[in-house]
Amino acid sequence: MKLRNVAIIAHVDHGKTTLVDRLLQQSGAFRENQRVAERALDSNELERERGITILSKVTSLLWQDTRINIVDTPGHADFGGEVERILNMVDGAIVLVDAAEGPMPQTKFVVGKALKVGLKPIVAINKVDRPDARPSAVINEVFDLFAALDASEAQLDFPILYGSAKQGWMAATPDDPKQSMAPLFDLVLRHVAPPAVEEGPLRMLGTILEANPYLGRLVTGRITSGSVRPNQAAKVLDRDGNLIEQGRVSKVLAFRGLERQPIEEGTAGDIVSIAGLPEATVSHTICTPDVSEPLPAQPIDPPTLAMTFRINDSPLAGTEGDKVQSRVIRERLLREAEGNVALRIAESTDKDSMEVAGRGELQLGILIETMRREGFEFSVSRPKVLFERDASGELMEPIEEVVIDVDDEHSGTVVQKLSERKAELVEMRPSGGGRVRLIFYAPTRGLIGYQGELLTDTRGTAVMNRLFHAYGPHKGEIPGRRNGVLISNDVGEAVAYALWNLEERGPMMIEPGWKVYRGMIIGEHTRDNDLEVNVLKGKKLTNIRTHSKDEAVRLTPPIRMTVEKALAYIADDEFVEVTPKSIRLRKKLLDPHERKRDERRKEAERV
Ligand SMILES: Nc1nc2c(ncn2[C@@H]2O[C@H](COP(=O)(O)OP(=O)(O)OP(=O)(O)O)[C@@H](O)[C@H]2O)c(=O)[nH]1
Numbered sequence: 001m002k003l004r005n006v007a008i009i010a011h012v013d014h015g016k017t018t019l020v021d022r023l024l025q026q027s028g029a030f031r032e033n034q035r036v037a038e039r040a041l042d043s044n045e046l047e048r049e050r051g052i053t054i055l056s057k058v059t060s061l062l063w064q065d066t067r068i069n070i071v072d073t074p075g076h077a078d079f080g081g082e083v084e085r086i087l088n089m090v091d092g093a094i095v096l097v098d099a100a101e102g103p104m105p106q107t108k109f110v111v112g113k114a115l116k117v118g119l120k121p122i123v124a125i126n127k128v129d130r131p132d133a134r135p136s137a138v139i140n141e142v143f144d145l146f147a148a149l150d151a152s153e154a155q156l157d158f159p160i161l162y163g164s165a166k167q168g169w170m171a172a173t174p175d176d177p178k179q180s181m182a183p184l185f186d187l188v189l190r191h192v193a194p195p196a197v198e199e200g201p202l203r204m205l206g207t208i209l210e211a212n213p214y215l216g217r218l219v220t221g222r223i224t225s226g227s228v229r230p231n232q233a234a235k236v237l238d239r240d241g242n243l244i245e246q247g248r249v250s251k252v253l254a255f256r257g258l259e260r261q262p263i264e265e266g267t268a269g270d271i272v273s274i275a276g277l278p279e280a281t282v283s284h285t286i287c288t289p290d291v292s293e294p295l296p297a298q299p300i301d302p303p304t305l306a307m308t309f310r311i312n313d314s315p316l317a318g319t320e321g322d323k324v325q326s327r328v329i330r331e332r333l334l335r336e337a338e339g340n341v342a343l344r345i346a347e348s349t350d351k352d353s354m355e356v357a358g359r360g361e362l363q364l365g366i367l368i369e370t371m372r373r374e375g376f377e378f379s380v381s382r383p384k385v386l387f388e389r390d391a392s393g394e395l396m397e398p399i400e401e402v403v404i405d406v407d408d409e410h411s412g413t414v415v416q417k418l419s420e421r422k423a424e425l426v427e428m429r430p431s432g433g434g435r436v437r438l439i440f441y442a443p444t445r446g447l448i449g450y451q452g453e454l455l456t457d458t459r460g461t462a463v464m465n466r467l468f469h470a471y472g473p474h475k476g477e478i479p480g481r482r483n484g485v486l487i488s489n490d491v492g493e494a495v496a497y498a499l500w501n502l503e504e505r506g507p508m509m510i511e512p513g514w515k516v517y518r519g520m521i522i523g524e525h526t527r528d529n530d531l532e533v534n535v536l537k538g539k540k541l542t543n544i545r546t547h548s549k550d551e552a553v554r555l556t557p558p559i560r561m562t563v564e565k566a567l568a569y570i571a572d573d574e575f576v577e578v579t580p581k582s583i584r585l586r587k588k589l590l591d592p593h594e595r596k597r598d599e600r601r602k603e604a605e606r607v
C-alpha cells in the first residue's frame with residue numbers, strides 16, 4: 001500500500017488541529033453518524049478547556065489509494081521540544097501560517113527545525129477568511145523567513161496553498177473556487193516522498209510516549225527497517241547503545257482515524273505504537289535481539305525552569321484532598337516523568353520535597369492542574385530559572401525572543417517595563433491598524449510574572465509570544481517589582497465587614513466565608529511592604545451579630561488566582577498551596593516572629 005507520513009507544524013493557534021478535523025472529515029474517516037467534537041484530536045481535558053494542543057498525536061486516513069499518517073503537533077513553545085523529534089519521523093511537513101498574523105516566533109522555530117532535518121515543507125496560508133487577512137504580504141514574509149533560515153534552493157521553492165481550515169477548503173490561489181481540502185491532499189501525495197526505509201531487521205526509534213490504562217506503556221514511532229508482530233522478541237537500546245531491556249512485544253497498533261487498531265504486522269515506513277516494553281522511551285531504539293547499533297536520536301532539550309513540590313503543611317492541610325503524603329506525591333511525579341520526557345525530577349535533600357524541572361511555566365502549571373484534579377494536595381515554590389556555566393566558567397542564563405503586538409499608544413510603557421526587566425529591544429515596526437510589533441531578547445528570569453502586568457498596562461490589548469532563543473551571559477540582578485502582600489494574622493473564617501474595612505489597603509484575594517490561617521496571603525498591599533491584617537473582625541453590634549447585616553457590605557470582587565497566575569505572583573519566601581478545591585498563597589514561614597528573625601538573618605548576610 002502507498003504511504004505518506006506528514007506533520008503539521010505552526011505557531012500556536014494558527015489552526016493545525018482544526019485542519020486535521022477537516023482532513024479526517026473529508027477523507028471519510030468518520031462514520032456517517034459519528035458524533036465528532038470540534039478539534040477532535042485535542043482530546044484530553046486540559047487541552048479542551050484551554051483550546052490548545054499539549055501532546056502530539058498521530059492520526060491516519062485514506063486518500064484515494066494512499067494511506068496518509070498525519071501528526072498534529074503542539075504550537076506552544078513549552079511543548080516545542082517535541083516537534084523536532086516528530087519531524088524526524090515524517091517525510092514532509094505542512095507549515096500553517098495565519099493569514100493575518102503572519103510568521104510568528106514558533107513559526108520560525110518549527111520551520112528552522114524542518115529545514116534542518118532536510119524536509120521540503122508545504123506552506124499553507126490559513127485563515128484567509130479573516131477580515132484582516134493579508135495573504136500576499138504574509139507569503140512574502142514566509143519567503144523571507146525561509147531565506148533567513150538558510151533554506152536550500154529546493155526548500156525555497158515551496159508549494160503554497162491558501163485557504164481556511166475552519167471553512168474546510170484549500171486552493172492554489174486565494175481566488176480559486178473554495179471547495180474542499182482536495183488540493184492539499186493531492187499536494188501531499190505529489191510533494192511528500194514515500195517513507196525511506198532501510199534494509200535489515202526491525203528497528204524503530206521511540207518518538208512519542210504514552211501511558212495506556214489497559215496496555216501499559218505505548219511507544220510510537222516510525223519503523224525504519226524490518227517489521228514488527230505481536231509476541232516477537234525485542235530489545236531496547238538507548239542513544240548510546242546501552243541495553244535497556246529485553247522482552248516481548250505484546251501488541252502492535254496502527255492509527256485509523258481517531259482510533260487505534262491492533263494489527264498483525266507493522267512494516268517499515270509505517271508509524272505504529274508498540275506495547276509490552278515497559279522500559280522503552282523516547283529516543284530509545286526498539287529492535288530485534290541481534291541488532292547492536294541504535295538509530296541516531298536527538299538528545300532531549302534540557303529544562304530551563306524548576307520548582308519545588310512539597311507536602312502541604314499549612315494548617316488547612318488534608319481538609320480538601322486525599323493524596324497528601326510525600327510518598328504519594330513523589331510516586332506521582334516519578335510516574336509523570338516516565339511519560340513526559342521534557343520533565344526532570346530530582347529528590348531534594350530534605351525528604352519532604354522534590355525538585356521538578358521543565359520547559360516553562362505553562363508546562364509546569366499544567367502538571368500542577370492535572371494533579372490537583374486527581375485529588376492531590378501539595379505546595380509549590382516560585383519557579384527558578386536554571387542557569388548554566390559556559391566553558392570559561394561564566395554564568396549563563398536562558399534568553400527568550402519575545403514578540404509583543406500592541407497598540408501604538410502603549411508601546412512606550414511596554415518598552416520601558418521590559419528594559420527594567422533587562423530585555424533588549426531588537427526590532428520595532430508598525431504591524432498595521434495602529435499597532436506596532438516589538439521584538440525583544442529578554443532573560444526568562446525577567447519574564448516570570450510579566451504577562452499579567454502587560455495586560456494591565458495595555459488594557460488587555462497586547463499579545464505576547466515568547467520562545468527560547470539561547471543561553472546568554474547573566475544579566476545581573478533584576479529588581480523585584482511586586483508590591484507587598486496582606487497577610488492574615490489569625491485563624492478562622494473571613495468576614496465581609498473586615499474585608500470591606502481593608503479595601504483601601506489593597507485588592508483582596510479571598511472572599512467572605514473563606515478559611516484563613518496565620519501567615520496566609522489574603523490580598524495585595526498597595527505599598528511595597530508586607531502587612532499583617534485581621535480579616536476575622538466582625539462589626540461590633542450591641543446584641544447578636546446578624547449575618548444579613550454583614551452581607552449587606554458591598555465588596556470589590558477579589559483577584560481570582562489560577563495556578564499559573566499564582567506561580568507568576570509569589571515571591572521566594574512564599575508558597576502556593578494547591579488543593580483540589582483551592583489555590584492559596586502563603587508565607588513559607590507562617591509565624592510572624594520567625595519571619596522577622598529570618599528577615600534579620602538575611603539582612604545580616606547582605607552586609
Ligand atoms: N477564522 C478562522 N479561524 C480559524 C481557522 N482555522 C482555525 N481557526 C480558529 O483558530 C483557533 C485555533 O485553532 P486550533 O486548530 O486549535 O489551532 P492549533 O494550531 O491547533 O493551536 P495549538 O495546537 O494550540 O498550537 C480556533 O478558535 C479555531 O476555530 C480558519 O481557517 N479561519
Ligand SMILES: [Mg+2]
Pocket residue numbers: 016017018042052053072073074075
Ligand atoms: Mg492544536
